[in-house]
Amino acid sequence: MxxxxxxxxxxxKKWKEGNLYRFDEKKPGxxxxxxxxxxxxxGANLHLGHWFNFAPADxxxxxxxxxxxxxxxxxxxxxxGLPAENYAIKTGIHPQDSTIKNIATMKxxxxxxxxxxxWNYSVETCMPDYYKWTQWLFLQxxxxxxxxxxxxxxxxxxxCNTVLANEQVINGACERCKTVVEKKKLNQWFFKIxxxxxxxxxxxxxxxxxxxxxxIQTNWIGKSKGAExxxxxxxxxxxxxxxxxxxxxxxxxxxxxxxxESELVEKFTKPECQKAVEEYRxxxxxxxxxxxxxxxxxxxxxxxxSYAINPINGVKVPIWISDYVLEGYGTxxxxxxxxxxxxxxxxxxxxxxxxxxxxxxxxxxAELPYVEDGILINSNQFNGLTVEEAKKAIEKxxxxxxxxxxxxxxxxxxxxVSRQRYWGAPIPMINCPDCGLVPVPxxxxxxxxxxxxxxxxxxxxxxxxxxxxxxxxxxxCGKDALREPDTLDTFxxxxxYYLRYPDAKNEKEAFNKEIVDKMLPVDVYVGGKEHAAxxxxxxxxxxxxxxxxxxxxxxxxxxKLVHQGMILGPDGNKMSKxxxxxxxxxxxxxxxGSDVFRLYLMFGFSYTDGGPWKxxxxxxxxxxxxxxxxxxxxxxxxxxxxxxEVGEAEKSLLYxxxxxxxxxxxxxxxxxxxxxxxxxxxxxxxxxxxxxxxKVNKKLLMETIEDYIKIMSPxxxxxxxxxWEKIGKAESVHKELWPKYKEEDLHLDTIxxxxxxxxxxxxxxxxxxxxxxxDVKEIVKKNTTIAEALKDxxxxxxxxxxxxxxxxxxx
RNA sequence: GCGGAUGUGGCGGAACUGGCAGACGCGCUAGACUUAGGAUCUAGUGGGAGACCGUGGGGGUUCAAGUCCUCUCAUCCGCACCA
Numbered sequence: 001m002x003x004x005x006x007x008x009x010x011x012x013k014k015w016k017e018g019n020l021y022r023f024d025e026k027k028p029g030x031x032x033x034x035x036x037x038x039x040x041x042x043g044a045n046l047h048l049g050h051w052f053n054f055a056p057a058d059x060x061x062x063x064x065x066x067x068x069x070x071x072x073x074x075x076x077x078x079x080x081g082l083p084a085e086n087y088a089i090k091t092g093i094h095p096q097d098s099t100i101k102n103i104a105t106m107k108x109x110x111x112x113x114x115x116x117x118x119w120n121y122s123v124e125t126c127m128p129d130y131y132k133w134t135q136w137l138f139l140q141x142x143x144x145x146x147x148x149x150x151x152x153x154x155x156x157x158x159x160c161n162t163v164l165a166n167e168q169v170i171n172g173a174c175e176r177c178k179t180v181v182e183k184k185k186l187n188q189w190f191f192k193i194x195x196x197x198x199x200x201x202x203x204x205x206x207x208x209x210x211x212x213x214x215x216i217q218t219n220w221i222g223k224s225k226g227a228e229x230x231x232x233x234x235x236x237x238x239x240x241x242x243x244x245x246x247x248x249x250x251x252x253x254x255x256x257x258x259x260x261e262s263e264l265v266e267k268f269t270k271p272e273c274q275k276a277v278e279e280y281r282x283x284x285x286x287x288x289x290x291x292x293x294x295x296x297x298x299x300x301x302x303x304x305x306s307y308a309i310n311p312i313n314g315v316k317v318p319i320w321i322s323d324y325v326l327e328g329y330g331t332x333x334x335x336x337x338x339x340x341x342x343x344x345x346x347x348x349x350x351x352x353x354x355x356x357x358x359x360x361x362x363x364x365x366a367e368l369p370y371v372e373d374g375i376l377i378n379s380n381q382f383n384g385l386t387v388e389e390a391k392k393a394i395e396k397x398x399x400x401x402x403x404x405x406x407x408x409x410x411x412x413x414x415x416x417v418s419r420q421r422y423w424g425a426p427i428p429m430i431n432c433p434d435c436g437l438v439p440v441p442x443x444x445x446x447x448x449x450x451x452x453x454x455x456x457x458x459x460x461x462x463x464x465x466x467x468x469x470x471x472x473x474x475x476x477c478g479k480d481a482l483r484e485p486d487t488l489d490t491f492x493x494x495x496x497y498y499l500r501y502p503d504a505k506n507e508k509e510a511f512n513k514e515i516v517d518k519m520l521p522v523d524v525y526v527g528g529k530e531h532a533a534x535x536x537x538x539x540x541x542x543x544x545x546x547x548x549x550x551x552x553x554x555x556x557x558x559x560k561l562v563h564q565g566m567i568l569g570p571d572g573n574k575m576s577k578x579x580x581x582x583x584x585x586x587x588x589x590x591x592x593g594s595d596v597f598r599l600y601l602m603f604g605f606s607y608t609d610g611g612p613w614k615x616x617x618x619x620x621x622x623x624x625x626x627x628x629x630x631x632x633x634x635x636x637x638x639x640x641x642x643x644x645e646v647g648e649a650e651k652s653l654l655y656x657x658x659x660x661x662x663x664x665x666x667x668x669x670x671x672x673x674x675x676x677x678x679x680x681x682x683x684x685x686x687x688x689x690x691x692x693x694x695k696v697n698k699k700l701l702m703e704t705i706e707d708y709i710k711i712m713s714p715x716x717x718x719x720x721x722x723x724w725e726k727i728g729k730a731e732s733v734h735k736e737l738w739p740k741y742k743e744e745d746l747h748l749d750t751i752x753x754x755x756x757x758x759x760x761x762x763x764x765x766x767x768x769x770x771x772x773x774x775d776v777k778e779i780v781k782k783n784t785t786i787a788e789a790l791k792d793x794x795x796x797x798x799x800x801x802x803x804x805x806x807x808x809x810x811x
Numbered sequence: 812g813c814g815g816a817u818g819u820g821g822c823g824g825a826a827c828u829g830g831c832a833g834a835c836g837c838g839c840u841a842g843a844c845u846u847a848g849g850a851u852c853u854a855g856u857g858g859g860a861g862a863c864c865g866u867g868g869g870g871g872u873u874c875a876a877g878u879c880c881u882c883u884c885a886u887c888c889g890c891a892c893c894a
Contacts, residue, residue, distance in 0.1 A: 081894060
């Protein structure tokens with residue numbers, strides 16, 4: 001029977017019956033935890049992106065098994081989140097119902113892929129047996145001072161009366177009703193990830209992650225060294241603290257700027273400036289942070305009417321507000337040095353604020369704004385110092401008067417985890433009128449998410465309108481109290497799921513310490529690079545926090561990280577329903593079978609780059625698969641003129657066989673599936689050639705075919721299983737180990753050395769692989785083309801890189 | 812704006828640490844087989860008649876550059892409430 005979907009089904013059934021992929025921690029072999037980022041069950045079907053992430057990663061897991069590891073390869077569902085809720089608002093179908101249905105479909109499809117997941121180790125984050133422990137995690141963070149409440153702005157649509165996610169804000173307006181979005185402050189929960197800023201940064205060095213991803217995290221953490229400087233003001237009680245990376249320019253400060261939303265603004269605004277300040281603050285409400293950070297936008301701002309005093313020279317400078325200062329970074333106030341900062345320069349020019357140059361280049365010809373290194377001028381006792389010297393000297397001087405110190409600032413902000421949404425894990429906290437904030441006792445977990453809730457947007461957290469949910473008794477004093485109505489960001493659910501998998505059924509704890517210490521860290525984590533900053537940094541933070549609470553004993557959750565690329569639509573754009581350029585895997589699976597589809601995904605694209613979908617390529621793989629089938633059928637029924645000799649033809653076959661095993665081993669190990677499959681094609685080409693030889697060494701031929709089936713088995717699990725059976729094997733090919741190649745088969749008697757004259761390839765000479773450099777030289781010189789090229793020339797230089805190249809320079 | 816990438820034949824993509832650019836495949840061309848061919852098999856295939864020229868473009872380092880340095884152009888992705 002030719003390979004088809006039917007063969008997939010036949011083997012999927014047998015594997016399931018035989019429990020082929022059941023994980024058993026007692027199995028021999030070193031543990032190997034390989035993990036793909038779990039999927040979000042937003043639509044009913046697995047899309048191409050899922051396939052491209054999961055199918056090759058599954059092949060990798062299978063490969064690791066063949067190498068003798070005891071592979072742990074779980075899969076689950078990140079099931080809470082906004083899309084299910086929005087879908088419910090649109091269709092009236094409850095998020096729980098649609099999510100459970102989607103999960104069932106996706107699970108079935110994952111099985112059709114032929115993946116090795118053991119569903120006994122799985123999580124669904126929206127189920128109480130999981131989110132009970134998400135809530136437990138929240139409580140541990142709270143107990144350890146890592147969860148706290150503070151006011152923070154949200155995107156607010158006054159027409160829909162609801163909080164909007166950033167993705168629901170299009171060009172500053174609500175995606176539904178186009179109302180201009182404003183910022184509204186709400187009291188919300190935060191996780192103190194900033195406590196771990198330094199460790200999250202340092203830990204990157206120990207990880208086998210793509211360099212680009214490490215850079216993204218480094219920039220996200222955004223460490224910068226500088227100084228915090230205190231400016232006294234006319235208002236004796238209130239100081240302004242600024243953070244600057246350039247304390248050396250302190251004498252060049254001509255004004256200070258506060259973020260418009262800063263609480264200090266009210267304290268400094270003089271009555272005559274009140275109106276302008278209020279208007280300006282109103283305008284800022286509508287801007288996104290990205291807009292505010294843009295240096296292209298014209299700077300705007302307004303004067304508060306008050307003045308601050310420069311601590312280094314006592315100069316009085318005006319206090320302004322401007323949206324280019326962000327409340328969330330540094331102290332939310334900056335000292336402006338227009339002569340040496342481009343943004344300040346522009347701002348000062350626009351509002352005709354003075355500029356004082358305090359740094360000059362060595363020639364004394366610097367043009368403003370001058371942001372390079374240089375020598376201090378106009379800075380009293382600091383004149384003549386270099387920038388580096390001045391930084392230290394000025395910090396030291398400020399320390400004397402207690403008005404400044406060296407400090408480190410991070411861009412990393414605490415993690416806002418409150419969501420005014422329904423479809424999420426309820427935050428396990430209670431507000432008691434007498435006792436204040438009281439955590440739900442662990443024995444009362446989970447705080448169940450009620451099913452019957454009005455979650456259509458009307459200005460309040462949906463749970464707030466559910467009386468049965470909200471009303472409870474205070475665990476401390478027993479009086480009536482109200483629950484926290486917000487739910488947790490789904491990133492909280494996904495920040496610890498990899499810890500739950502190995503002990504997924506534990507009813508007493510989130511996970512058993514011994515088990516996670518044994519199974520973790522994840523050896524290889526595969527997922528999209530869009531998670532480079534958020535999910536991956538949150539998960540690292542949670543791991544470190546749990547380590548400090550002694551729930552586990554390792555520092556990093558994911559030792560190696562691989563990002564798969566993205567498959568684009570045939571038009572080269574990101575696939576989207578609205579563009580109508582989506583490609584549905586199912587039609588291809590039906591037509592060609594899962595393995596052809598898997599092989600095409602692996603062969604047609606670089607795994608880390610992805611690229612636009614092309615229909616033609618899949619036919620080529622289908623052809624390849626039948627070519628192999630035809631070959632094996634033919635070999636099985638042909639009566640060959642047999643030989644037992646190992647001659648030239650056999651040596652060539654042995655070489656290709658060993659080379660293929662070696663290269664595929666290397667390539668699959670580093671997720672280079674396209675080149676691995678290319679090598680497998682070379683072996684098939686060689687087999688076809690050999691099989692048509694006059695005399696055939698049948699034993700060698702069959703052994704090579706067996707090796708071929710084995711090394712293809714991680715990549716095409718159903719197809720190879722069928723072939724394995726065809727050649728008469730009773731057991732599953734997936735119980736086989738990866739074959740060993742023979743070093744001596746790879747040894748060639750003669751090698752080819754390219755010869756360059758003046759950098760240009762002139763000839764290729766054949767030499768014995770053991771030929772000495774002196775003899776190679778002689779052979780090169782005897783070559784007629786080379787001799788011709790060297791005629792009447794003087795040799796100026798000769799370079800021989802053994803076994804690689806021979807290079808001659810003449811004049 | 813900030814941050815991160817990418818750019819190689821007609822196409823998808825190879826090229827380890829600087830060492831014969833274009834592996835493998837698609838497509839194309841020719842031939843074989845066939846009642847037929849959008850099936851299969853065999854051979855060829857970067858460009859150019861050629862010396863030579865070729866990895867987005869310009870400069871550089873080197874015996875040798877897709878790979879290193881420098882400038883530049885184009886495209887894609889992320890930016891903290893999508894997951």
